[in-house]
Amino acid sequence: MNPWTHAAISLAAVAGVLLVGGYVVAVLDRAVSDAVSGVAVRWRAAFGDPVREAALTLLSQRTTTERPDAEGWALAPALLTALAASALVVIPAGPGLDVADIPAGLVLFGAATALVTIAVFLHGWSANSPFPLVGAYRFIAVALSVEIPFFLVLIGTALPAESLAVGDVVRSQTGMWNVLRQPLGLPIYLVGALGVAFWGPLNLSDAEDLALGTLAEVSGLPRLLWQSGQASLLVALAAMGAAAFLGGWLGPWLPGWIWMTGKTGVLLAVLVAGRHLLARVRLERFVVFGWTVLIPLALVDVFVAGISLL
Amino acid sequence: MGLRETLARLALDGPVPVFVVAGGGLDHELVRLKLDPRIRLVSTPRSANVMLAMGAPTSRLLRPAARVHDQMSHPRATVWAPGSASIDRITRLFPEIGIVRAPDDPVDHVLATHERLIHGERPSEPDVLPNEEPNPWRGVGPYGQGGKGMTGGVPYGRPLPQRSGDRDGLELDVLDLRVGPFFPHLPAGFEMTVKLQGDIVQEVRIHRPPRAGIRSDLHDPVLQRVAAESVCIAELELARARHHVLGFAGALHFHGLQALGRRVARMATTLSPDSAPTILRLRRLVPTTGVLSWSTKGVGVVSRALAEELRGPNARASGVLRDLRAHDPTYQALGFEPIGREEGDAAARWKQRIDEAIQSVELARRAEGARTTPGLGVEGPRGPIGSPTLTSRDDLSIVTGLIEGMEWGDALTTIVSLDLGPMVQL
Numbered sequence: 001m002n003p004w005t006h007a008a009i010s011l012a013a014v015a016g017v018l019l020v021g022g023y024v025v026a027v028l029d030r031a032v033s034d035a036v037s038g039v040a041v042r043w044r045a046a047f048g049d050p051v052r053e054a055a056l057t058l059l060s061q062r063t064t065t066e067r068p069d070a071e072g073w074a075l076a077p078a079l080l081t082a083l084a085a086s087a088l089v090v091i092p093a094g095p096g097l098d099v100a101d102i103p104a105g106l107v108l109f110g111a112a113t114a115l116v117t118i119a120v121f122l123h124g125w126s127a128n129s130p131f132p133l134v135g136a137y138r139f140i141a142v143a144l145s146v147e148i149p150f151f152l153v154l155i156g157t158a159l160p161a162e163s164l165a166v167g168d169v170v171r172s173q174t175g176m177w178n179v180l181r182q183p184l185g186l187p188i189y190l191v192g193a194l195g196v197a198f199w200g201p202l203n204l205s206d207a208e209d210l211a212l213g214t215l216a217e218v219s220g221l222p223r224l225l226w227q228s229g230q231a232s233l234l235v236a237l238a239a240m241g242a243a244a245f246l247g248g249w250l251g252p253w254l255p256g257w258i259w260m261t262g263k264t265g266v267l268l269a270v271l272v273a274g275r276h277l278l279a280r281v282r283l284e285r286f287v288v289f290g291w292t293v294l295i296p297l298a299l300v301d302v303f304v305a306g307i308s309l310l
Numbered sequence: 311m312g313l314r315e316t317l318a319r320l321a322l323d324g325p326v327p328v329f330v331v332a333g334g335g336l337d338h339e340l341v342r343l344k345l346d347p348r349i350r351l352v353s354t355p356r357s358a359n360v361m362l363a364m365g366a367p368t369s370r371l372l373r374p375a376a377r378v379h380d381q382m383s384h385p386r387a388t389v390w391a392p393g394s395a396s397i398d399r400i401t402r403l404f405p406e407i408g409i410v411r412a413p414d415d416p417v418d419h420v421l422a423t424h425e426r427l428i429h430g431e432r433p434s435e436p437d438v439l440p441n442e443e444p445n446p447w448r449g450v451g452p453y454g455q456g457g458k459g460m461t462g463g464v465p466y467g468r469p470l471p472q473r474s475g476d477r478d479g480l481e482l483d484v485l486d487l488r489v490g491p492f493f494p495h496l497p498a499g500f501e502m503t504v505k506l507q508g509d510i511v512q513e514v515r516i517h518r519p520p521r522a523g524i525r526s527d528l529h530d531p532v533l534q535r536v537a538a539e540s541v542c543i544a545e546l547e548l549a550r551a552r553h554h555v556l557g558f559a560g561a562l563h564f565h566g567l568q569a570l571g572r573r574v575a576r577m578a579t580t581l582s583p584d585s586a587p588t589i590l591r592l593r594r595l596v597p598t599t600g601v602l603s604w605s606t607k608g609v610g611v612v613s614r615a616l617a618e619e620l621r622g623p624n625a626r627a628s629g630v631l632r633d634l635r636a637h638d639p640t641y642q643a644l645g646f647e648p649i650g651r652e653e654g655d656a657a658a659r660w661k662q663r664i665d666e667a668i669q670s671v672e673l674a675r676r677a678e679g680a681r682t683t684p685g686l687g688v689e690g691p692r693g694p695i696g697s698p699t700l701t702s703r704d705d706l707s708i709v710t711g712l713i714e715g716m717e718w719g720d721a722l723t724t725i726v727s728l729d730l731g732p733m734v735q736l
Binding site for chain 1: 318323347353354359381382383385428486493495506508509562564565567568570573605717719720723
C-alpha cells in the first residue's frame with residue numbers, strides 16, 4: 001500500500017475510534033448515572049444528551065483569566081488527545097488489523113500515558129488561578145503511586161509473550177488469558193487506569209472539592225476538547241486492558257475485531273461504573289496505599305509471571 | 311441552515327447548565343432543582359449559561375453574586391427568583407443584569423430565558439463589575455510593578471510570592487485564596503480566606519457571619535413552629551430524618567457520587583413512618599462505595615473534650631450523649647434513648663446522622679398522636695432549637711482549629727460533615 005494512503009487510513013481509523021469511543025463513554029456515563037440514581041434508564045436522553053451538551057459547549061465562548069499562560073492552556077487539551085491517540089495506535093484490533101504494532105508497543109504506550117502528567121499539570125498551571133493549580137499539584141502528587149504499579153503489571157503481560165509488541169502479548173494468550181494466568185494484573189491495571197485518566201474515585205485533579213480543579217476556569221471549545229481528550233484516554237486504556245489481559249481479538253466464531261470491541265466495551269463499562277459507585281479517595285491515604293499495597297502486589301504479579309515461565 | 315443555527319437547535323433540547331446562587335433556608339427548593347431533569351446544576355459558573363439566584367439579597371451578597379455572574383461565559387443570563395421580596399435593590403445596584411421575576415417555577419423561567427438566549431432573541435448580559443486589573447502591568451522592574459527593585463507597587467494586586475511555615479517538608483509558594491460565599495457544598499454565605507501551601511491549609515480565617523444565631527436550618531414548616539408551640543412528634547421526627555438524609559445526599563455528591571446522591575435525595579422527599587427499612591438498606595449499601603471509609607474515616611476528628619462545646623449529632627458522634635429529647639416524658643414513654651458513637655471523625659458524624667434518621671422514623675411510627683411537651687426545649691436536627699448553632703460567632707473558631715494543617719480535600723470534608731447551618735438568609 002502507498003505509505004500516504006496507509007497514513008491517511010490510519011489517521012482516520014484512530015480519529016474514528018477515539019470519537020466513537022468517547023461518545024460511547026458519554027452514553028454509558030449517562031446510562032449508569034440513571035441506573036444508580038434509581039430512575040429507569042432514559043436511553044433517548046443517554047444517546048442524545050452528549051451531542052446536545054457538546055453543541056451548547058461549542059456555542060459558549062471561551063473565558064479567560066487574569067494573565068493565563070495562553071499557549072499552554074490551548075495546548076493542554078490537544079496534548080491530552082494526542083497522547084490518547086499515541087497510546088491507541090500500538091493496540092491491534094485484530095490479527096494484522098493495526099496501525100503500528102511496533103516491537104516496543106508497550107514502551108510507547110507507557111510513555112504516552114506517563115506524559116499525561118504533563119498535560120494535566122499544564123492545564124492546571126496555565127489558568128493562573130488557585131483551584132486549577134492545586135488540581136495540577138494533586139495529579140503530580142498521586143502520579144507515581146498510580147503509574148508504577150500500572151506499568152509493572154503491563155510488564156508482567158510482556159513476560160509470557162517474550163516481546164513488547166502488543167500483538168505478541170495477545171497471541172501469547174491463545175491457551176489462557178492473562179486475566180486468569182496473572183489474576184492480580186487486571187484489578188491493578190484498572191486502578192491505575194482510573195488514576196491515569198483522572199477518572200471517578202481517582203479524579204483528584206478535576207474534583208468536586210476544587211470546583212472541578214483544572215477545569216474550573218475553562219469553558220467553550222477548550223472545555224469540550226479537554227473532556228473529549230479524557231474520554232479518548234479512557235478508550236485507549238480500556239483497549240489496552242482488553243488486549244493485555246482479556247485476550248484481545250481472541251475468541252471463537254466471531255471476527256477478531258468484534259471480540260476486541262466487545263472486550264473494550266466491557267472494560268469501559270467497568271471504568272464508567274467505578275465513577276458512580278466509588279467515592280473519591282483521599283490523596284494522602286491513596287498514595288500510602290499505592291506504595292505499600294499496590295506496588296508490592298504488582299511486583300508479586302511480575303514475579304509470578306516470571307516463575308511461570310521457568 | 312448555518313452551523314450556529316444547527317448547534318443552537320441541538321443545544322436547546324438538552325438539560326440547561328445552571329449555576330445556583332442561593333441563600334439559607336432553601337434546602338427543599340435546591341433538592342427539587344437537583345432532581346429536575348430539565349436542568350443540570352454545575353459546580354463552576356464557567357460551565358453555566360444561566361445563573362439562578364434565589365432569595366432576597368442583602369447588599370453584602372450582591373457584589374459576590376455579581377462576581378459569580380461575570381465569570382459565566384457568553385451567552386449568559388440571570389434569573390433571579392426573589393420569592394415575595396422586593397427586587398429594587400438588585401435593579402438599583404446592578405441595572406445591567408436582566409432580571410426575570412420568577413414567583414412561580416424558577417425552572418420554567420430558566421428554560422424560557424435560555425431558549426431566547428440561544429436563539430439570540432435576548433442579548434448576552436455584559437459584565438456587572440469593571441473588568442480591569444487591580445494593579446496593571448507597567449513593564450518596569452522585575453515584576454512589572456512600575457518601579458525599580460522591589461519598590462513601586464504590588465504586581466497584579468497580590469503580594470509577592472511568600473513562603474510559609476514548613477508543615478510536611480515541602481515548601482511551595484503560598485496561595486492566597488478566598489472561598490465563598492457561594493462555593494458549592496459549603497453553607498450559604500460561608501466565606502473564608504485560606505493560605506494554601508500546595509494542597510495544605512496553612513492558615514484559615516472564617517469570615518464572621520453578619521449576625522449570630524440565624525436559624526435558617528429551620529426551613530421545614532414543622533421545625534419553624536416547634537419552638538413556639540407543641541407539635542406532633544411524628545411530624546417533628548420525620549422532619550429530622552429528612553434533614554439528615556438530605557444532608558447525607560449532599561455529602562455523597564461532594565464525594566463524587568452525584569447519581570447516588572440524587573437517589574438518596576429522592577428518598578428523603580418521600581420519607582414516611584414506614585421508611586425505616588429503606589434507610590436501613592441505604593445504611594448497608596453505602597459502605598461499599600467507600601464514602602464512610604476511605605473518604606471520611608479519620609478525617610476531622612473532634613475529641614470528646616472539644617465535643618463538649620458542640621451540640622446535636624456533632625457532639626453525639628464524639629460520645630457526648632446530650633439530647634433534650636431524653637428529658638421529655640413523652641419521648642421517654644416512646645422508649646427513646648440517645649444514641650452515640652465514640653470515633654468523632656467525619657465518617658462517625660455521617661453514620662450518626664443516618665442512625666438518628668432511622669431512629670427518628672421508628673419514633674414517628676410509634677408516636678401516633680403524641681405531641682412534644684411544652685417548656686422543655688426541643689432538640690432540632692443540629693441541636694437544641696433556640697440555642698446558638700455552630701455557625702454562631704464563637705464556635706467558628708472550633709472549625710478553624712480543626713482544619714488548619716489539613717489537606718484542602720480533608721478540610722472541606724470536615725466542614726461538610728459538621729453540617730453547619732447557612733450563615734445568611736439571601
